[in-house]
Amino acid sequence: MVHRSRRGAAIVFLVLALLALGQRNEAERQRVEAEAAQATSEARRAEADKQRQLAVARQLAAQSQLALDNTGAGLVRSALLAIESRCGALSPLRATKPYVED
Helix, strand or coil, X not given: CHHHHHHHHHHXXXXXXXXXXXXXXXXXXXXXXXXXXXXXXXXXXXXXXHHHHHHHHHHHHHHHHHHCCCCHHHHHHHHHHHXXXXXXXXXXXXXXXXXXXX
């Protein structure tokens, strides 16, 4: 009878060990999947930031063209907007919102 209970305990232990192994493998699969999703998310965010910077640069370039007139203030404002547009388009570390007074 003691022999049967040991065999039963061994079988229960083996089943529990196999279940634990399966859960460990599932957790590892989910970890790898989460890391891949995070990498994809970071790449998409970087692309979105790049597109945002390009849109701001284009907006400043358009404002530069609109500000261009024959007055001294208009020429200065146009030149400054053009410079800001070029700097923003070339630098990935520019501020998110340049100062533009309408």
